[in-house]
Amino acid sequence: MRLNYPTNIKVVKVPCTGRVDTLLILKTFESGVDGVYLAGCLEGECHFLRGNLRAKKRVQYVKTLLEEVGLGSGRVEMYNMSSAQGQRFAEVAREMAEKIRALGPSPVKKRKL
Amino acid sequence: MIVADRKSLDEILKMLKPYKKVLLLGCNECVTVSATGGEREVGVLASELKLSRAKDGQEIEIREQTLERQCDHEYIDQIRPFVGDYEVVLSMACGAGIQYLAETYKDKTVLPAVNTTFLGVTLEQGVWSERCQGCGECVLHMTGGICPIARCAKSLLNGPCGGSSNGKCEVDKDLECGWQLIIDRLKALNQMEKYEEIIPIKDWRTSRDGGPRKRIREDLKL
Ligand code: SF4
Ligand code: SF4
Numbered sequence: 001m002r003l004n005y006p007t008n009i010k011v012v013k014v015p016c017t018g019r020v021d022t023l024l025i026l027k028t029f030e031s032g033v034d035g036v037y038l039a040g041c042l043e044g045e046c047h048f049l050r051g052n053l054r055a056k057k058r059v060q061y062v063k064t065l066l067e068e069v070g071l072g073s074g075r076v077e078m079y080n081m082s083s084a085q086g087q088r089f090a091e092v093a094r095e096m097a098e099k100i101r102a103l104g105p106s107p108v109k110k111r112k113l
Numbered sequence: 114m115i116v117a118d119r120k121s122l123d124e125i126l127k128m129l130k131p132y133k134k135v136l137l138l139g140c141n142e143c144v145t146v147s148a149t150g151g152e153r154e155v156g157v158l159a160s161e162l163k164l165s166r167a168k169d170g171q172e173i174e175i176r177e178q179t180l181e182r183q184c185d186h187e188y189i190d191q192i193r194p195f196v197g198d199y200e201v202v203l204s205m206a207c208g209a210g211i212q213y214l215a216e217t218y219k220d221k222t223v224l225p226a227v228n229t230t231f232l233g234v235t236l237e238q239g240v241w242s243e244r245c246q247g248c249g250e251c252v253l254h255m256t257g258g259i260c261p262i263a264r265c266a267k268s269l270l271n272g273p274c275g276g277s278s279n280g281k282c283e284v285d286k287d288l289e290c291g292w293q294l295i296i297d298r299l300k301a302l303n304q305m306e307k308y309e310e311i312i313p314i315k316d317w318r319t320s321r322d323g324g325p326r327k328r329i330r331e332d333l334k335l
């Protein structure tokens with residue numbers, strides 16, 4: 001499969017979405033990114049049992065933090081897909097890129113921290 | 114442990130409005146365990162503050178530091194070499210720690226980042242519950258190990274009141290009636306004779322009503 005997905009998405013590999021902690025997501029926003037999404041395994045199919053479910057809760061929490069900060073909760077999302085769903089990966093990438101484009105650039109980016 | 118809640122970012126931002134250089138201090142004890150003011154929460158708050166200021170095009174410099182405790186001099190003293198470099202200290206410790214910092218660094222403004230709430234236990238990961246109000250005259254031996262001061266909404270010493278229904282307290286239908294818990298426990302322990310005993314009027318001077326309390330152990334003093 002040679003599927004295209006938007007080139008402005010940078011993929012960061014982690015062993016499991018359960019590895020992604022609140023502060024890690026916040027730090028990426030500090031560095032000026034416009035949005036972050038987690039691509040976890042399908043629910044119920046985590047190799048580490050609950051990693052993706054914990055990630056889901058953390059994303060919810062980060063949403064409340066981003067709302068508090070004033071960046072808006074829509075800049076972070078959680079998606080689930082299996083490693084066999086390449087189509088879905090590309091589709092989600094386009095969906096998220098569209099969503100973030102609609103929200104506009106992060107107000108943090110314009111002014112360097 | 115002492116349990117606290119993080120203040121809202123809004124409230125913290127208002128307090129910090131005049132300042133650009135902030136020393137953000139966590140505490141490694143109770144507030145770490147109750148996930149309010151340990152190293153992680155210091156990191157999250159620092160990040161939130163930086164993002165929020167950056168969004169509005171305002172500067173902020175934050176030094177993050179988490180002390181072993183903020184209620185003991187030897188740890189508080191560790192910030193002495195650099196506290197002077199900051200305009201303000203924002204503490205995530207309990208009220209005791211925050212006050213001790215302020216007492217120690219008299220020329221510094223020390224601000225609270227948390228609301229200190231209660232003495233309690235971890236029910237499950239992420240859930241804490243109040244158990245004791247430090248009344249200074251414990252009656253747990255009379256009440257099956259369940260505190261009537263902390264767990265009855267009215268702190269009744271001889272309950273329940275008429276508002277107890279189906280094991281729930283009248284102040285909130287989701288709240289267990291402390292006195293129903295006590296009775297159930299005494300029954301299970303076969304100690305209902307303790308329930309028949311009237312607990313005398315409490316001398317609240319051992320609690321907050323006698324003013325701030327102090328404990329001294331002469332043998333330990335240097
Ligand atoms: S009776 Fe007093 S000391 Fe004992 S648990 Fe209750 S509040 Fe704490
Ligand atoms: S219902 Fe129970 S817990 Fe609530 S105030 Fe009355 S005795 Fe106390």
